[in-house]
Amino acid sequence: MLHMSKERATTWIEQNSQRLVAVSDRIWEFAEVGLQEFRSSALLADELGKAGFKVQRSVAGIPTAFVATFGEGSPIVGVMGEYDALPGLSQRATPKREPLVDGAPGHGCGHNIHGTSGVFGAIALKEAMEAERIRGTVKFFGCPAEETLVGKVFMVRDGVFDGVDVVLSHHPGQMNGATLISHNAMNSTKFHFYGKASHAGGSPEQGRSALDAVELMNIGANYLREHIIQEARLHYTIEEGGHEPNVVPPYARSWYYVRAPERDQVERIYERILKIADGADLMAETSHKVEFLTGCYNTLPSLHLAELVAMNMREIGTPTYRDEELTFAREITRTFSPDEKRNALRKSKRPGWEKLLDVILDDSVPSPWGLGESSGGSTDVGDVSWIAPTVEFGTVASPLGTPGHSWQRVACSRVGIGHKSLIFAAKTIACCALDLLTEPEILRKVREEFAESTKSFKYRSPLPEGLKPPLDILPRRSQE
16 A cells, blocks of 8 residues: 555546646657757646746756756755657557658657656656655756767766756666666767768779778778677768769768777777777878767666665556557567567566566566666666666566567557556656655665765766767757
8 A cells, every 4th residue: 555645646647647648649749859859848847847846948058958846955856857759760659650751750769758757757746745745855857869878968967967866767668667787888979081072983093082981990890899898889870971973972971889888898999999990091091080979878777776666666556458458569569570579578688588478568567687787778877877876667668579769669659558658657756756755764775775886986977078969969850
């Protein structure tokens, strides 16, 4: 049975569930990519302002980043929310591939749910604090551009998270609860190569191809893969490679991600990548400029926070699904193979994953697992986790095995499955925060665990001194 303050918070969320769904669906419709989430961030900030939070907009030099604060004194509980979409994933709320607008963005990572669950979890928390006269402060951090690893890294560097005692975050997924699996640290960098134009047929000897330099660099990077730790990842795209084939390209540009389980490993591999770019210049007789966009740390897990999440989820009770929601989930499951589902479950490293092969929507709350493991992806939550104890938990928003960053995720984020994930997450945020505000022993254990994990560590921003947020990192789209 829930404590009175938790009962107040969860009842408020139930009573306002239609508003939660409406806000989430509106952000799903906006589908704005990172650093262009003007309508999405404004909608969320306005909701907090109307609820009595003091809102500070355009923090850390980012127009779509904001902080909303309620209460006073300690402890200070932070809640994070994200709201950026992904390019090219436009999709209707149907279980078959059906873009709304060809080539347009879509919420393939469920961040329409993410931002909304955080906002309304924080508002429900405020309602309970007022009713029960609970002392403390709640801060909601509106975090843009998670997909390009920009928002939180710059916010952390500029001190936006300073002073917070603990941070809660939710991300829609395929399982309920929080794991102890870390994420890779990462650097994101663009390489601009400059050559000399010439007629590719009539006078090729007078040209110096910037595209040659890009391709030579890529070749060098691919040979490097054999000589770095196997957990590391290198990804690149050629953003600009020239135009007509009969002109030697005088300019070309590539975009690299360098990932590894630890920050220092990224930095060592990155130094070698820089040398490879220098070598490409020597071979192609070009020059280049390095544009460092952003970098992030690996995430630091918190066992005590992960266990707190699981405990509250079990007390609240996981969602149940209507027949039409189960039918929708089965249709989504038919869009990927059983082998793909098996591989996804295996990669989760969840104990007993084999028992989930025939499960479509997982309604259980497993205990935290995966300490010492690292996933292939990265998140700027990592930088926050080295500033204060942090947890990012999941709630079921799509069937087991659904690919990440996919049209299937977009579809699920707009229907009942996603809506129930949203409401369950908001309740979990509010209940965990109430425990941290009202049970000093819980917060003490969380803080002690964090102090022990960071006792020989001093956070140093991965961003070069003076670097400004890359506001034009993605092509701008019409806001019509």
